[in-house]
Amino acid sequence: MKLFKDDTTGAIVEVVLAPEAVQEITINGTPARELQAGTTDAAQEKHVPAVMQAGDELKVQVGSVAHPMLPEHWITNIWLEYPDGRVEKKTLHPGEEPVAVFDVTGEEGTVSVYEYCNLHGLWKKDVELSK
Ligand SMILES: [Fe+2]
Structure with missing residues (x-):
């Protein structure tokens, strides 16, 4: 998965199939910036996803100290990327918990x-699924 952002409009574009084939994206005639995880100077404990597996459920909370979910500052999305490149996403809104639960039945390997x-900005944590 790759994510690109247009800093003028705030638009974010996801590339979820063959991301290795995409080197740049242009939005409204302007090259978008590829987002890199963990490059913003901000509190790690409020941004690095805290991931807990219970059987077939993978619970993600942002972060180990819950991130604010205010109209001016919130977690917009949580993505789960499997080793073969499949991506699941949850969209969040201000006022909700910064949490997503994914069904990982039958899945194995390291997920991002x-x-x-x-x-x-963007933050990432790699996790090895347990059977
Ligand atoms: Fe934040």
Whole structure:
């Protein structure tokens, strides 16, 4: 998965199939910036996803100290990327808990969990699924 952001409009574009084939994206004639996880100077404990597996459920909370979910500062999305590149996503809204639960029945290997904060950007944590 790759994410690109247009800093003029705030638009974010997801590339969820063959991301390795995409090197750049242009939005409204302007090259978008590829988002890199964990490059913003902000509180790690409020942004790095805290991931807990209970059987077939993978619970993601942002972060180990819950991130604010205010209209001016919130977690917009949480993504789960499987080793073969499949991506699941949950969209969040201000006032909700910064939590997503994914069904990982039959899945194995190392998954990547991403979250996007509207002020502090993209964050990621890799997790090995247990059987
Ligand atoms: Fe934040």
